[in-house]
Amino acid sequence: MSSQIRRTMPLFPMGTVMKLTDLSARQIRYYEQHHLITPDRSDGNRRLYSLNDIDRLLEVKDLLDQGINMAGIKKILLKDESQEIELETKDSGVKLKKEFTDEELRKLLRKELINAGRFNRSPGMDRRFFH
Amino acid sequence: MSSQIRRTMPLFPMGTVMKLTDLSARQIRYYEQHHLITPDRSDGNRRLYSLNDIDRLLEVKDLLDQGINMAGIKKILLKDESQEIELETKDSGVKLKKEFTDEELRKLLRKELINAGRFNRSPGMDRRFFH
DNA sequence: AATCAGTGTGATAAAACATTACATGGTGTT
DNA sequence: AACACCATGTAATGTTTTATCACACTGATT
Structure with a gap:
C-alpha cells in the first residue's frame, strides 16, 4: 500500500499543489504566510506539501469562494x-x-x-x- | 478527501520518489528504460510519478532484493x-x-x-x- | 482621496531534474 | 584468465522549477 503514506508526509512540490488546488503559487505562499499551512522544506529550501496541506488549502479556497476573508x-x-x-x-x-x-x-x-x-x-x- | 487523488495521477517528482522507495535516480530511470514504469512528464519534461508507479518500484526493488534480474x-x-x-x-x-x-x-x-x-x-x- | 487586502508580475538566484557519456564491480562465458 | 555484460555510480552540461523580494493593481473600506 504505497509504502505507508501518511497524511502529514512532505511529498508534493509547488507545481503539483497548484494543479491539485487550482491556486496560484502566490496564493499558496500567502496563505502560508498567514499560518494556514506550514509546509515542510527540502534540503534546498523548496516547499514540500502534505496531503493535509492540500486538504487545508482546499478548505481555504472554499471559504474564500464563500466571500470570507x-x-x-x-x-x-x-x-x-x-x-x-x-x-x-x-x-x-x-x-x-x-x-x-x-x-x-x-x-x-x-x-x-x-x-x-x-x-x-x-x-x-x-x-x-x-x- | 484530498480532491480525489487517483492512483494514476502524476504527482510526485523524482526526489520524493527516491525517498519513498529508497532507490537512486539512476535506478528509477533505468527501470523506466525497461518499461517497468512509465511516469508522466510535466510541461517542462520533468518526470511525475503516480502512486501506482511507486508501488511498482517497490515491487521491483523487492524482486531485485530477492536476486531476480x-x-x-x-x-x-x-x-x-x-x-x-x-x-x-x-x-x-x-x-x-x-x-x-x-x-x-x-x-x-x-x-x-x-x-x-x-x-x-x-x-x-x-x-x-x-x- | 487614501488605505488596505488579496493577488499578479517581473527580476534574480538557486535547487532539482534531464540527458549523455563514461566508469566500475560483480557474474557468467569462452 | 581474459572477456563481456548487467545494474549502478558518477561527472558534465543544460533546462525547468521554485524561492525571495519588490512593486503594481483592483476592489472594498475608511
Whole structure:
C-alpha cells in the first residue's frame, strides 16, 4: 500500500499543489504566510506539501469562494491553536500575536456577516442594510 | 478527501520518489528504460510519478532484493503486456520487440532459477549444481 | 482621496531534474 | 584468465522549477 503514506508526509512540490488546488503559487505562499499551512522544506529550501496541506488549502479556497476573508478563515481554521491576530511588524513579515479584543471580535464578525453572502446575491438588496 | 487523488495521477517528482522507495535516480530511470514504469512528464519534461508507479518500484526493488534480474522481473511484472524482449539497437536505447524464442526462454528461466536463491544461502551448496 | 487586502508580475538566484557519456564491480562465458 | 555484460555510480552540461523580494493593481473600506 504505497509504502505507508501518511497524511502529514512532505511529498508534493509547488507545481503539483497548484494543479491539485487550482491556486496560484502566490496564493499558496500567502496563505502560508498567514499560518494556514506550514509546509515542510527540502534540503534546498523548496516547499514540500502534505496531503493535509492540500486538504487545508482546499478548505481555504472554499471559504474564500464563500466571500470570507483571511481573518475569518483564520478564525475558522485555526480555532484550536489559541485564537490570535497578527500585526505587521516593521522588520517585515506577519508575526506578533495578541488575544482578540472585544472590539476586534465584533468588527471581524460584522465583516464576516456582510461578506458571507456577498456573491450570488441579487444586485438590488445590498450591503446598505449593514454599516 | 484530498480532491480525489487517483492512483494514476502524476504527482510526485523524482526526489520524493527516491525517498519513498529508497532507490537512486539512476535506478528509477533505468527501470523506466525497461518499461517497468512509465511516469508522466510535466510541461517542462520533468518526470511525475503516480502512486501506482511507486508501488511498482517497490515491487521491483523487492524482486531485485530477492536476486531476480531485470529479465525475470520483466517477465513477472509485465506478464499481461504481451511478453517480449528488448534488443539494444545501434541508434541507442532499448526499443525492438520480439517474441521469446525457445532458446531465450530456456536460458532466462535457467538464470532465474539459479539466481532465485542466490542470497541468504549457505556458502557450501553452490551453483555448481547448475550449468 | 487614501488605505488596505488579496493577488499578479517581473527580476534574480538557486535547487532539482534531464540527458549523455563514461566508469566500475560483480557474474557468467569462452 | 581474459572477456563481456548487467545494474549502478558518477561527472558534465543544460533546462525547468521554485524561492525571495519588490512593486503594481483592483476592489472594498475608511
